[in-house]
Structure formats: structure tokens, C-alpha cells
Amino acid sequence: MAETASGHKASYGEVVEALPEIGRQFAALYRSFWSLESVPAETLELCRLRLAQLLGSDVAWRFEEVSLASRQRDELSRWPDNDGFSPAQKACLELTEMHAMDARSITDAQADAVKLHFGEVGFVALVQALGVFDAMIRLGLIWDLSSMKVDQP
Amino acid sequence: MGLELDEGRSTVTTKGRVNSPQSDTGNLIKDSALGLVPETLPHYLDLTVAIWDAGPLSPSDIELARLRNANHVGCVMCQAVRYDIAVADGLTEDLVDQVSKQGIQAGLPERQELIVRFVDWYVLSPSAHDADLKRCLNEQFSEAEQVHLALLMAYFNGFSRCAVSLGGMPDSMPRMEISVPR
Numbered sequence: 542m543a544e545t546a547s548g549h550k551a552s553y554g555e556v557v558e559a560l561p562e563i564g565r566q567f568a569a570l571y572r573s574f575w576s577l578e579s580v581p582a583e584t585l586e587l588c589r590l591r592l593a594q595l596l597g598s599d600v601a602w603r604f605e606e607v608s609l610a611s612r613q614r615d616e617l618s619r620w621p622d623n624d625g626f627s628p629a630q631k632a633c634l635e636l637t638e639m640h641a642m643d644a645r646s647i648t649d650a651q652a653d654a655v656k657l658h659f660g661e662v663g664f665v666a667l668v669q670a671l672g673v674f675d676a677m678i679r680l681g682l683i684w685d686l687s688s689m690k691v692d693q694p
Numbered sequence: 695m696g697l698e699l700d701e702g703r704s705t706v707t708t709k710g711r712v713n714s715p716q717s718d719t720g721n722l723i724k725d726s727a728l729g730l731v732p733e734t735l736p737h738y739l740d741l742t743v744a745i746w747d748a749g750p751l752s753p754s755d756i757e758l759a760r761l762r763n764a765n766h767v768g769c770v771m772c773q774a775v776r777y778d779i780a781v782a783d784g785l786t787e788d789l790v791d792q793v794s795k796q797g798i799q800a801g802l803p804e805r806q807e808l809i810v811r812f813v814d815w816y817v818l819s820p821s822a823h824d825a826d827l828k829r830c831l832n833e834q835f836s837e838a839e840q841v842h843l844a845l846l847m848a849y850f851n852g853f854s855r856c857a858v859s860l861g862g863m864p865d866s867m868p869r870m871e872i873s874v875p876r
Binding site for chain 2: 556564566574576578579598636643645647649665666671675676683
């Protein structure tokens with residue numbers, strides 16, 4: 542499944558050609574997060590990249606969904622002590638790490654910190670996004686995808 | 695009430711962290727907190743229906759994967775739910791009990807055992823190379839079935855983590871049958 546007939550690594554669109562309807566719907570859900578009113582795309586990209594680091598996906602880490610300052614990329618694993626990240630971004634990154642380890646361990650204080658900056662809608666949107674980004678990275682790993690670009694089947 | 699600690703193990707908060715929309719459409723996704731995000735709601739609704747209707751796996755097989763995942767995530771609500779089309783398809787509580795226990799239970803039919811192994815791989819070690827699992831999956835499942843299995847895990851694992859993150863999860867819930875929200 543990971544390779545096409547010509548032997549190169551497959552893209553998302555090539556893998557889900559076997560099941561285009563579900564593949565299209567998952568791609569549409571993934572793409573819907575990049576134009577939210579409630580949470581900036583740059584903040585979500587930081588969270589997606591942190592998940593890529595935690596899951597050990599080099600392909601997801603190298604992929605750029607949204608352009609970020611190179612300093613933020615370089616310092617992402619050291620975000621807690623870095624002034625280059627805003628308090629709102631730090632609240633989201635803290636929730637991202639807890640979500641990645643065990644969603645049951647998220648505290649009310651961590652949830653409140655996100656709501657302080659982005660409201661209840663932003664908090665819901667963030668935990669939705671984390672689930673979908675985590676899923677896309679896992680699909681990339683188990684399918685050994687060539688890229689994290691979520692292209693159409 | 696927030697996170698409670700019990701002998702060093704965390705338990706799920708029982709206080710909801712958001713207010714669900716004041717709607718009563720009868721669609722459990724629209725009426726849940728997921729209904730608060732207008733940009734994603736239609737896509738959740740469409741993907742939910744596609745997962746159950748547009749793939750080659752039977753409702754019973756989909757439900758086994760969903761329940762195995764629910765145990766990994768510790769989503770009490772997800773564990774309590776049974777989709778009625780899976781029950782109608784022949785899902786039994788004996789089979790549910792077998793896939794709900796840790797490890798692989800002896801006596802599971804080979805196809806169901808492979809579903810359990812795939813779910814465990816997806817959740818616990820997706821970056822690991824498991825040649826034996828891949829060989830067995832290729833023998834027992836078509837390419838479309840394997841893609842269906844991966845995409846339903848992408849959906850249910852993310853969905854159950856979201857449900858847990860939103861809080862309001864009780865310590866236990868009785869078994870309840872629901873229909874696919876359409």
C-alpha cells in the first residue's frame with residue numbers, strides 16, 4: 542500500500558484512491574481547520590508540528606502547511622522557556638502535549654488557559670484539530686507517505 | 695471538580711469544559727460541543743456517514759475497531775455506546791468483551807484478531823515496522839478494506855480523544871444503542 546506500481550512512495554491521494562468517498566471527506570475535514578475564525582492557522586501549525594515531533598514523523602515535521610518564522614520552528618521543542626512564543630501559543634502547545642500523551646490527563650487549568658485566549662469555540666476547535674492532525678500524522682506513518690500534503694483522490 | 699488523582703492514576707474530569715449549543719435537532723453531533731465550530735461541523739457530519747456507509751468493512755467490524763480504540767483512549771461514553779446497525783449486523787457482547795480486554799484473547803476469529811492487532815498498532819506504535827501484521831492483513835483484507843480500517847481509526851481515535859478532552863465524562867455509563875447521526 543505504501544508504494545505505487547512504479548515503486549515510489551505514495552501520496553495521500555494515491556492511497557485513498559481505493560476508497561475515494563471516505564478519503565475525500567477526511568481530506569475536507571482536515572482542510573477545514575486552516576481557515577478557522579476561532580484559532581489562527583499559525584497557532585494550529587505550531588501544534589501540528591509539535592505533534593510531528595512527539596510522534597517521530599520526519600515527513601510531517603518537514604512539511605509546511607502554514608509558513609512560520611524559522612525561529613519558531615527551530616525553537617519549537619523548547620517552547621516553554623522561549624519568549625518567541627506568545628502566551629496564547631504556549632497555552633495551545635501545552636494542551637497539545639497533554640493531548641498527545643493522554644487526553645484524560647488534560648487539566649481544567651490547561652483547558653481554561655486556552656479558553657482565556659480563544660474562547661470555548663476556540664478550545665473545541667483546537668481539540669478537534671489535534672485529533673485530526675494526530676490522525677493524519679499516524680496515517681502518514683502507517684502508509685509511509687511521501688508527503689503530508691492532503692491531496693484529492 | 696477537575697482532574698482527580700486516585701493512587702497515582704488520573705481519572706477523567708466529570709465537569710464539562712464547554713457549554714453545548716442550545717439546539718435539539720436529534721443529531722448527536724450537531725447538538726454536542728462539536729456543533730459550536732461552524733467551519734468543521736458539516737465535514738464531521740459527512741465523514742461520519744461515509745465511514746459507516748461508503749466502505750467495504752461490515753458495521754460489526756467497524757464497531758469492533760471503534761470499541762478497541764475506545765478502550766485505549768479511555769473514553770467512557772465511546773465504550774458504552776453500541777451502534778444499532780452493528781448490533782443488527784451480528785455484533786455480540788461476547789465478541790465485544792473479547793476485544794475489550796488487554797492483549798489478544800484466544801479464540802477470536804482470525805479476521806477480528808487482525809482488526810484488534812491493527813488498532814493496537816495504530817494507537818501504540820504507528821512508526822514501528824510490523825512485517826508479520828502487514829503480511830497477515832494482505833492475506834485477509836483487500837486494499838480497500840485496509841484503507842477503510844485506517845481511515846475509520848483516524849476518525850474514531852481523533853473523535854474519542856476530542857470527547858475526553860472536552861470533559862464531562864462520568865466514571866461509568868450503561869450500555870446504550872444509538873443510530874448513526876444523519
